[in-house]
Amino acid sequence: xxxxxxxxxxxxxxxxxxxxxxxxxxxxxxxxxxxxxxxxxxxxxxxxxxxxxxxxxxxxxxxxxxxxxxxxxxxxxxxxxxxxxxxxxxxxxxxxxxxxxxxxxxxxxxxxxxxxxxxxxxxxxxxxxxxxxxxxxxxxxxxxxxxxxxxxxxxxxxxxxxxxxxxxxxxxxxxxxxxxxxxxxxxxxxxxxxxxxxxxxxxxxxxxxxxxxxxxxxxxxxxxxxxxxxxxxxxxxxxxxxxxxxxxxxxxxxxxxxxxxxxxxxxxxxxx
Amino acid sequence: xxxxxxxxxxxxxxxxxxxxxxxxxxxxxxxxxxxxxxxxxxxxxxxxxxxxxxxxxxxxxxxxxxxxxxxxxxxxxxxxxxxxxxxxxxxxxxxxxxxxxxxxxxxxxxxxxxxxxxxxxxxxxxxxxxxxxxxxxxxxxxxxxxxxxxxxxxxxxxxxxxxxxxxxxxxxxxxxxxxxxxxxxxxxxxxxxxxxxxxxxxxxxxxxxxxxxxxxxxxxxxxxxxxxxxxxxxxxxxxxxxxxxxxxxxxxxxxxxxxxxxxxxxxxxxxxxxxxxxxxxxxxxxxxxxxxxxxxxxxxxxxxxxxxxxxxxxxxxxxxxxxxxxxxxxxxxxxxxxxxxxxxxxxxxxxxxx
Numbered sequence: 001x002x003x004x005x006x007x008x009x010x011x012x013x014x015x016x017x018x019x020x021x022x023x024x025x026x027x028x029x030x031x032x033x034x035x036x037x038x039x040x041x042x043x044x045x046x047x048x049x050x051x052x053x054x055x056x057x058x059x060x061x062x063x064x065x066x067x068x069x070x071x072x073x074x075x076x077x078x079x080x081x082x083x084x085x086x087x088x089x090x091x092x093x094x095x096x097x098x099x100x101x102x103x104x105x106x107x108x109x110x111x112x113x114x115x116x117x118x119x120x121x122x123x124x125x126x127x128x129x130x131x132x133x134x135x136x137x138x139x140x141x142x143x144x145x146x147x148x149x150x151x152x153x154x155x156x157x158x159x160x161x162x163x164x165x166x167x168x169x170x171x172x173x174x175x176x177x178x179x180x181x182x183x184x185x186x187x188x189x190x191x192x193x194x195x196x197x198x199x200x201x202x203x204x205x206x207x208x209x210x211x212x213x214x215x216x217x218x219x220x221x222x223x224x225x226x227x228x229x230x231x232x233x234x235x236x237x238x239x240x241x242x243x244x245x246x247x248x249x250x251x252x253x254x255x256x257x258x259x260x261x262x263x264x265x266x267x268x269x270x271x272x
Numbered sequence: 273x274x275x276x277x278x279x280x281x282x283x284x285x286x287x288x289x290x291x292x293x294x295x296x297x298x299x300x301x302x303x304x305x306x307x308x309x310x311x312x313x314x315x316x317x318x319x320x321x322x323x324x325x326x327x328x329x330x331x332x333x334x335x336x337x338x339x340x341x342x343x344x345x346x347x348x349x350x351x352x353x354x355x356x357x358x359x360x361x362x363x364x365x366x367x368x369x370x371x372x373x374x375x376x377x378x379x380x381x382x383x384x385x386x387x388x389x390x391x392x393x394x395x396x397x398x399x400x401x402x403x404x405x406x407x408x409x410x411x412x413x414x415x416x417x418x419x420x421x422x423x424x425x426x427x428x429x430x431x432x433x434x435x436x437x438x439x440x441x442x443x444x445x446x447x448x449x450x451x452x453x454x455x456x457x458x459x460x461x462x463x464x465x466x467x468x469x470x471x472x473x474x475x476x477x478x479x480x481x482x483x484x485x486x487x488x489x490x491x492x493x494x495x496x497x498x499x500x501x502x503x504x505x506x507x508x509x510x511x512x513x514x515x516x517x518x519x520x521x522x523x524x525x526x527x528x529x530x531x532x533x534x535x536x537x538x539x540x541x542x543x544x545x546x547x548x549x550x551x552x553x554x555x556x557x558x559x560x561x562x563x564x565x566x567x568x569x570x571x572x573x574x575x576x577x578x579x580x581x582x583x584x585x586x587x588x589x590x591x592x593x594x595x596x597x598x599x600x601x602x603x604x605x606x607x608x609x610x611x612x613x614x615x616x617x618x619x620x621x622x623x624x625x626x
Contacts, residue, residue, distance in 0.1 A: 051450040067452040075443025094451045138447075 001064070003027045003050070003146045003177050008059035010045055010200075019045045020200045022059070026193075027146065027177045032168060034191035034208075035181040036263070041197040043181035044074050047150050050179065063146055067095060070144030070176075074151050076135035080124030084115055084134055087123055088141065095142035109137040112167050114160070129156040133164060140171050147171050149180035153187060165190065189259040196263055204266045212262050217243040219261050220252030232264050241265050292518070292526035299530050306552055307537045313547040316363075316385045319392075322356055324348035325368035332366075334396050339364070339389065353377050357404060359580035360570065364389050366399070373398050380406030381573035383414035384544045405490070405573045413488070416481035417568035418541040420474050421503060421561050425535055427470040428507025429514060433524040436462060436515030436603070445606060455604040463508050470504050478572075491571035495578060499567035502588040506560040509596030516602040535561040563587045 004027045010020040020042045027033045027050075035043045048054040049061060051071045063069060071077070079087055085106075092102045110116040113133040118126065123134055136152055152168065153161045165187065172178045182188050189208060196204035204211060222238050225231030231240040239261055240252060257265070287293060322343040323332040332344045342362065345352070353365035357379045363386070368374040376393045378386045380403040387409055393401045406413045439445045439462075448458050481487040489496075510531060518524035537543065538552065539561035545553055556562050563584040570576030570584075578585075 048446070053446050053449050065452075066450065069450060071447065071450045073443055073446050077444055077447035079444055080442060091451070094453055 001029065001062075001145075003029075003062050003064065004179075005046075005050060005056075005062065006060045008046070008049060008056050008061065010042075010049060010054060011057045012045070012054075018057070018200055020049070020056070020197075023195075023197070023200070023202050024059075025179070025195045025202075025205065027179045028192075029145065029175050029177040030172055031192035032172050032178045032180065032190070034188035034194045035179065035197060036183070036185065036188045036194055036259075037181075037197035038183070040199070042200040043197055044150050045200075046195075046197065047071075047148050047179065047181055050146070051148050064144075067142070068145040070139040070142065070147045072132075072135040072139035072149045072152055074154075076131045077138060078123040078131055078134050080122065083120050083122055084110070084126070085119040087134060087138060091138045091141055097142050105141055105143075109141065109167075112163070112170075113137055114163060129160050132156050133160065136164060136167060140167070140176075143174065144176060147176045147178045149178070151181050151183065153182065153184060161187070185258075185260045185263065194259070196266065198267065204263060208259065212257055212259055215241075215257040215262050215265050217241060217246060217265075219255050219257045219265070221255050222252035226251060230268060234260075239264075241268060290523075292523040292530075295530055296526045300533055303534055303537075307534075311538060311543055311548040311552045313543060314384045314387075316388045316544055316547045318546065319364060319385055319389045320362045321364045321366065322353070322362040323366045323368065324353050325350075325366075325374070326370050327368035327374065328366075331368045331374050334399075335366075339392055350375075350377075354404065358574045358576050360566075360574070360576065364393065373400055375400045375402055378403045379574070380404055380409055381414070381569050382544065382546075383409060383411065385546060410485070412481075412485035413573060414569070415541075416477070416485060416487045417572045418539075418561075418565045420477050420481070420500075420568055421539075421564040422536065422541060423473050423477055424470045424500065424504055424564075425507045425532060425561055427466060427473060428504055429511045429531060430525060430528040431469075432463060432466045432508055432511030433514035433518060433528055434521050435466065436512060437518050437521050437524045440515070440606075441520055449607045455600075455607045458607055459512070459600055459603055463512065466508060466511070467504055470508075471500070474500050474504075487572065489572050490575040492575075492578075495581070496568065496571045499564065499571070499581070499585060499588065502585065502592055503560060503564040503567075505592040506588060506595050509592065509599040510560075512599035512603050513595060516599065516606070535559050538562075540565055560588060560591050563591075 004025045006024045008020055008023045009018055012019045023046060025033065035046060037043050045054060049056050050063060051069050052063065079090065082090065088106055092098065097105065110119065113136065115130060115133060115137065118130065123131060126134065132152060132155060136149065139149065140147055149168065153164055156164060168178060168180065188194050191208055193207050194205060194211060195202055220240050220242060222240050225238045225240045227240065231238045239255065317338050319339050321335055321339050321341045322345070323341055324345045325348065326346055328344045328346045332341050335341050350367045353367045354377065356362050356365050357377060363382055364376055364378050366374050366376045376399050378389055378393070378401060380386050383406065386403060390401055390403065393399055403409060439448070478489065482489060514524050514527045518527055534555060538556040539559050540556060541561065545556050545562070548556065566584040567581050570581050
């Protein structure tokens with residue numbers, strides 16, 4: 001079963017414009033789908049629609065029953081006055097995970113997230129990164145069929161991000177349909193498919209490899225761009241987009257576009 | 273100077289958008305002005321007197337305002353007189369006989385009425401005065417039953433609303449909304465601990481009142497428990513209601529204080545309702561604490577029977593249904609948006625598969 005939504009539009013209470021406009025996305029099991037976009041692009045709204053926390057104004061949402069959905073909100077969704085173990089106990093109780101299954105799952109997830117020595121610490125006393133890892137533990141505790149993660153790695157240190165990504169990949173490998181939002185494009189590049197949102201509209205989507213491979217024209221690496229309107233900084237140098245059929249040639253080293261290049265080219269109005 | 277000006281402008285902008293703080297700036301001063309201007313009065317101007325016994329018709333004309341004779345019953349006995357006081361039908365009942373002097377029985381559970389009445393009764397020639405239910409007219413006996421209600425109000429509104437708003441503020445309310453918990457699971461699970469906590473507090477305060485101040489518990493424990501439970505449901509409902517309109521804990525405290533202040537001053541807890549002009553007294557009759565105090569003082573001090581307190585109980589039942597019902601509906605909207613919006617968006621469809 002492929003989860004997701006079709007032609008989803010959302011108008012939030014009191015907002016003058018649509019937060020999402022006719023957005024469609026498919027979240028297949030066994031794979032990770034990344035939702036990418038800047039602040040206010042509609043990433044969280046889309047994920048909240050997928051889990052049923054917001055009812056869309058229009059469109060169709062396909063999801064399993066509540067008991068088979070795991071959700072980590074942008075605020076990590078942990079109870080700060082409870083210890084790590086008490087957080088797990090509460091969520092396990094709500095999802096009906098008990099006994100041996102709970103013990104094994106608790107051990108596995110706490111070890112995987114490096115929280116195995118923090119079981120008796122209050123969630124409110126954990127660092128931001130540790131709290132987000134606990135949020136992931138709670139969301140995936142009951143082995144949901146649809147795992148929805150809202151910026152799981154924001155605020156997490158680089159080493160922990162790698163660990164977190166491994167856990168996300170494991171959840172997908174276990175058969176879960178995983179959809180996560182992120183502002184980190186290097187992270188999104190690892191997903192099987194991506195959806196890029198801008199001001200509530202899907203501007204780019206598809207299999208991540210195909211999206212990167214289908215950038216029209218060429219991307220070149222230059223120290224001083226000849227056309228600043230088509231160039232963007234990448235560290236100490238610039239990448240510049242030369243549309244198909246551009247007359248300019250011979251300047252800069254051609255590079256294979258990554259996801260950041262693909263998105264920027266799309267935003268520059270290349271179309272497809 | 274420019275920096276300070278920027279700071280002042282920023283503060284004003286924040287203040288104007290902070291509605292609970294604005295309400296706190298406007299409502300309490302108005303309430304205090306009205307209350308202390310009109311309601312803060314310990315002197316009762318109308319004291320309801322009944323005269324009973326064989327010589328009732330002869331004795332009744334001896335009483336002048338503010339002692340107002342409302343009933344003369346030559347056939348009634350002292351037992352009838354005590355029953356009338358228990359039921360709060362009169363503030364003073366004068367029991368007459370053919371042989372001895374008339375005896376004025378005063379309801380000591382209405383402290384300020386009794387304090388006003390006793391000196392006047394002593395001026396009536398040949399009249400003996402006997403204060404029932406609070407013979408020494410102790411203020412603590414008058415206050416403790418009311419304080420039980422105030423403490424439950426405090427826990428029910430402030431503490432409950434804080435607990436719920438904390439969930440909203442921490443972002444865990446949305447987590448609860450998507451978990452396989454029904455709105456009833458969440459609402460009952462959230463308020464049950466506060467209900468128990470407030471109930472324990474009620475028992476402790478009542479017991480301490482008896483131990484420290486010798487406040488009697490003359491009446492039926494079961495009736496007191498039922499009245500307290502009904503009142504708790506109302507104040508817990510107010511707490512949930514506050515949480516649905518508050519985004520932060522500070523806002524919840526401000527809103528709760530705005531609700532709490534009139535309850536303290538207009539419920540008859542401190543100032544007797546009978547001493548207030550009708551212009552403000554009607555507000556008191558809209559407040560749940562008014563009815564709880566009627567029950568707690570009635571049961572603890574006077575051993576009031578159910579047929580004297582049924583109206584207060586009924587009002588609390590109606591308030592509990594209205595307040596808790598509204599609160600649950602509003603809170604449920606946060607937890608189950610599907611239920612709320614499905615009606616409005618016929619085009620929207622959700623397909624759940626398992």
